Amino acid sequence: MDRAEKQELVSTLNDTFKSTGVVVVAHYAGLSVSDMTTLRGKMKEAGAQVKVAKNRLAKIALEGTDLAHMTSLFEGQTLIAYSDDPVAAPKVATEYAKTKDKLVVLGGGMGQTALDADGVKALASLPSLDELRAKIVGMVQTPASRIAQVVQAPGGQVARVIQAYADKGEAA
Structure with a gap:
């Protein structure tokens, strides 16, 4: 060299x-x-x-x-x-x-x-930076998905009740 x-x-x-x-x-x-x-x-x-x-x-x-x-x-x-x-x-x-x-x-x-x-x-x-980023993204996404589930739950329940009445009406 x-x-x-x-x-x-x-x-x-x-x-x-x-x-x-x-x-x-x-x-x-x-x-x-x-x-x-x-x-x-x-x-x-x-x-x-x-x-x-x-x-x-x-x-x-x-x-x-x-x-x-x-x-x-x-x-x-x-x-x-x-x-x-x-x-x-x-x-x-x-x-x-x-x-x-x-x-x-x-x-x-x-x-x-x-x-x-x-x-x-x-x-x-x-943990590496990528692992930490993945954990943070997971933590941020978890509450958002829970909020979506909670918001959709009442609508789903109403739909199930209506479906039950419809099924009951067809049976009668």
Whole structure:
């Protein structure tokens, strides 16, 4: 990698660190190429991304961002998982780490908040933004459907009474 490529990578990482919702740092030593491909696929499905970068370049990219507190995590073979949704990357990384011993979550950051491994696991246990939105929509729709049922109920009862009289009249 020449100097221009390094500068481009640092610039890209810096933009990512400034604009992303959450970043997770993990050791990946010993993961096979197929394991990494699987991890990347799962991250992509969840709306997150994984990047492997040299620690020195990642530390330079962290300078001047809210995530500058994470520089101590970049030791050894590390990867960066990030997403705009504050739950997506931690959730996928934590679940994948349960199945693969070689992936070890070190910590991360969400804005100016530093996260240790337990903090990332706690964040992963929260529902995602889409799940929360679905719950809110369900909560909003439930009262509306109940109101519609209540409004329709008297009309339905009147119709049943009229139908009963009509049936009674035909029987007589």
